[in-house]
């Protein structure tokens with residue numbers, strides 16, 4: 001089985017193998033070239049294990065490395081005001097960046113012109129119709145469309161203006177990691193991306209959520225909890241994940257989402273809907289709790305694209321499935 005087909009297999013497959021750590025180790029070995037950069041990083045962060053082994057937050061002990069993103073550090077607002085790049089932004093963007101520190105998200109209204117969102121929607125329809133793109137095992141997500149659509153790749157995933165802003169927010173250059181396209185709302189329960197895409201030091205993931213269609217209360221809009229990014233990161237040791245030496249734990253995702261629901265209740269977090277207009281972009285922090293509202297009108301479409309970015313020069317991994325991230329070559 002080639003490396004590519006094993007990756008594809010994991011995108012569609014939902015059975016027992018998904019739970020087995022050795023299956024991921026095999027996948028790591030088949031993708032050895034995409035893990036070599038970790039040798040130097042493991043040394044830098046004092047991690048003494050094979051780059052092909054399972055990897056989780058427990059490997060870093062109780063004390064995470066203190067070099068977290070600059071805007072997550074104490075005194076970030078003051079440091080921001082002294083930053084020359086920050087001073088070069090327009091007044092409106094400065095306000096949004098300040099709020100990103102406290103709220104964990106920002107919205108760039110009308111960022112993509114209608115011509116571009118219409119072209120991408122037409123391309124998604126055509127790729128789905130021809131079978132060149134398809135949904136993964138969730139039945140809702142088109143994984144890494146940027147690999148088959150130059151438009152999705154160049155204008156949306158690697159958009160220079162967006163990647164510059166994301167690099168500024170993390171204080172390190174970003175690496176475009178994965179994209180997800182939706183034609184219907186995800187109806188995903190509240191979660192933080194950091195359980196799925198994790199870094200050491202923590203916090204070096206950032207995402208853009210792009211509205212390719214207007215969102216209403218009917219078509220399952222995105223929701224988020226402002227300020228929730230400031231809560232402690234919830235990792236597999238913080239809930240009953242079922243994780244063992246050989247398995248990642250059955251229903252780990254459901255158990256995680258149950259835990260997040262408890263936290264939302266206990267902290268009395270206030271949910272906000274993102275009733276986006278087509279072309280709007282929302283940027284969220286690695287630890288902002290968010291999800292997809294139920295679709296109130298069955299069948300109502302909600303076209304959108306999510307792009308996830310890791311920062312360069314940090315260890316990137318997947319806490320829930322306990323494996324190092326295979327960065328694009």
Ligand SMILES: O=C(O)CCC(=O)C(=O)O
Pocket residue numbers: 180182185186187188193221222290291292293304306
């Ligand atoms: O678009 C949505 O409804 C949610 C997407 C999401 O939660 C994610 O990509 O992490």
